[in-house]
Amino acid sequence: MSIQLWEKDWAFRQLLETGARSALDAAGFAGRVNAYLVGLPAADQDIAAVERGAPSNRDDPKDIAGRLRLDVIEAIVEDLGGSESDDRADYRYSLALEQHLNHVHTGQGWHYFVAPQSARIADRYVYGVLGVGADELHSAPIHYRVGSDGTSHEMTLVKCVIQHVLEQSALYLAADYRGYSASALSARKFEMLRTAAARFVAVAIDPTGFKYERDGDILLSRISALPYEGREGQGSITIADPEDPFVAPRIRIDPPVPVTDLHAIRKLMEATSPSIGLLMHQQRIFGLGGLRSEESKAASAEHTTIKFTGRGTWQLWQDDRMLLRVKDGLAEQGSLADSPIDTDLPEVIDWLMPGADTAELQRLARAAAKNDHGAMLVIAADAEQEARRLMPQAWRTEPAVLDSELTAQLTAMDGAILVDMTGRCHAIGVILDGVAAGEGDAGRGSRYNNPVRYLGTAQANGRLPCAITVIYSTDGTVNVLPKRPRKVDREFVDHLVQRLRHHTEVKHPDLYDLGVTVKSLIDHRFYLLADDCDKVNRALATLHESLSDWPERRILTADFRPDIRMNSSKFYL
Template sequence: MPRTINQFMWGYQHVFRTMVESGTSRALEAVGVAMDIRVVLVGFRAVDGPVHGVCVEPENGPLTQAHFASTLERASELLAEDPEQQIITRPQPVPDHRMQGVALKTRAEAVREAIAASGAFPAGEVYVSASSPMGGYEVHTCVVVDAQRIGALPAFEHAEEDRLYVGRSLVHEVIAECLRRADRALYLPEPGAGLNVLGAPTLDVVRAAATRFLDGCAMRTGGMPGDLLEVLEGIVSLEYERSAADGRIVVVGQSRALTVRSVLARAVSLRDSRAIRKLLEVSDEDVALLTDGSKVFGLGDIESRESDDSPAFEIIVPSHATFELRHDGVALMRVAYGRPALPRPLLDRIRFDDVVKRVLAVEDTTILWTIVEAAAGGGHGTIIVVSADAEGEAERLSGQATLLEPAELRADDVTRFSRIDGATLLDVEGRCHAVGVILDGEATGAGDPSRGSRFNSSLRYQASSRTAVVAVVVSDDGYVDLVPDLKPMVKRSDVQAAVEAFRDAATADPVEGERFARTHDSVKAISFYLDQAQCQEVNDLYEHEQDRRLEGGGIAIRESPLRPNPLMNDSYFLEE
């Protein structure tokens, strides 16, 4: 069916918007933040000719032209208040190009305020691009994300220091990079007509964001680095006398309080990868290489990791081709084999408590959690098995384990036992019954060939166990998995509400394609909880719409039908 655009800016505006949305979503997912986002385009008439003073894409979405009626007036107010207006330069005034940039920034802020005040996205946080000209309009690309989700991630409070843009976090920089690329794409002919609006593969977008964020961190210390991501990768990817990289680098300003062990007579450039890799061998938990972001000037450490007026950043190198960026002890970014991402949390306490209580009916998990924390931080891969019948399991597996008199474990005991092959077997009170346990169990279809023996043997053991069991699998790379990985408990009414929302979208006249796709994706995301009747209804509605599209000369997308999950039962529903 032909598509009629009332608020017309250019012919591919709807395709452009959806492609920016999908590209930004993929980039966020690549760094470890999978969440639903929305993209909106807001264009302001820039020349004589266009019919509308302001256009909104999508024009049938929650935002309307009326929401931006006073945006330009507000932008003028913000421009008049901007500190850049107060700058006095001699002999010339503030350059026009700089003030043009300030004007774009303040109009973007006015757009952000208008969207936030509209109530269209009550749980959203809005990010707005500087804008680019297209079809007689100045078009802002706006990204709306889950405010609670992004607010829970580690980030600096402000993105600027002394009017210098330094970024807030890796996730914020991913969004900013996507917005910059969207603005750039609007200068190309018919943006949205091609396959890749953002102009690069997802990994390239993420690496560009990581480069800006890492350089911004160094700039917060007073340094002026360049491509610090590439420089550090060059260092940590080198071996020294056949040993993998392992050590610490501290990026620090001159005013930060330091404990200096040695001062280099001649500072060594960070770009001298081999020299820095050699120096990295002398670093450890107590001594780090000290750098201003461009050269290493000594060996030592910061006196305190508590924040002060002069920030410092630690580059932790745990293994080959891998490093982690930390500030005040908080991990901000992890780069492994060229892929930047948020550091994966070892294990969430709330998640651990939920699974242990549901599987083992344990109310107080304090002792068990202490043991798991010690295992996760021990520096070795290991398995902690908590069994409802640890005594019986220890006896059954005695031929392939070392039995102990039941006793509580200290943290150093946990670390010590993790050095030997096999699992550590605990009862629900945290007492150890056996170490070096070789787990048995029948092979199941639930294994993961990309994972190691610890993870897959734990899956087999848990699936075959005659008694309730929870296994905590600590990988050599520090990642922690919980077996079984139970789905979280949800409200039955929320599941039904998602099905009803899809029903409303599928039976609307006419069917709005984007709403149909979004509500269907929402149902698929919770498909584990659907019963037979709900699966059948969703499948029928979906197939009916695809058939209608084919009959109208459109394109149908066929997907595998939803089916009830055999593992689903009423225990996954919260009481209401």
């Protein structure tokens, strides 16, 4: 059954979901994520769960509580090795709950992960749970490894991220069940991603499973960053057992070179080619060579390859699947089954241009992707007027439907292709204009920041964006702008606003809690309506005056303004 586990339990659940979403976004995973809290009784009581959705939404069809049975969970725990009445076997109950959730919801499109530890809150042991879209999860690149006992093990970067988020959420829940400290899940998204990537790489580069070198990803990033006589490093390292019959060493190195000898590894990489790479086993380079045949790829799950593609960039491959790519120390999962053209573009079209020919626009976007140096496609609601306005920094054309070949050819020149909602071209070589509006990314080039300014101009003038841009960077990154905002709980936003106002009403506010609350408001500022912004700004002004001796008082000067793109449809009411 679904009951309230503690007052405002949904605030912690919302922060867990937001934190998981932030870390998974950073990892390049755009699948669905729902957060839940499940409480197992400490005494003779019914099982309880808090489902996704605010407390007013108890009849949510995604409720996971209705089919949970405590007797089944206890039976699974017994099969896993028994249970203790005084000292709960947290991990076994976690495994049992996860197994039970996935069994009773088979075929419903979700896969559930449970935190390895619980927190004792009142008369229940509470676990954080993340439900992830099963189709999206299964499309994530998987690393396979055969253990010493012959069993197959599967791992993805997405699973590593989810596991780490749940581990951290369990610590926050035990420390502060009110949940305010859990906002750090979002604030530490890159730190959590780096830890998850290190775990993933440790398993991938050590197929024996005995040496879990958790800094392997840093070692590889350092190798990729090392120049050799001014040249960037490009080459590969294949993980393989020297006794594997499918491995063909051309040269054996004796004694093997430790992978921690960075300069030696970088020098050896100069001898590699597309068909000959370094061979590594248990963190040591034992030779140069390759695999004997294509069939060998299916014969052993241990043939994982690290490909160095430039300064500070490398990729992790197994067979013909890219599992992971790392640039300047930041990891992202490898090639997805679906690109942003298939996932993000239809959503943004539905949001800003209902009635547009989505299939035709996707066809053009895929054709524009076949470029050698980056490209841009601009979809404008009034493309004819925009083509006139953007002259002379664009060439107008008679409205025409472009075939895929011509679209790809037009991307060879600088500037964007401008099309209308039906896909007809109105201008080529388009240079976008716009004003800086506090958004953008200084680490990206003009191909990314020009459309950010272009779209931001409409927002600065109090209008919704009038166009959609699809951006292809030279490094292979694809961005669809603007991004469609996700929905959040209205009650969660109210909770943050009320929590801030509470600090103005007490004589000695909890400064840590205040800082966490302000940080959460900044993270969710898009969802603040005009009345919310007024309340927050008044509260911040009051606190700024009363906390004149607080060194970190500068965070209380943030000016919140309603976002023109926000309306009540962005809430789960």
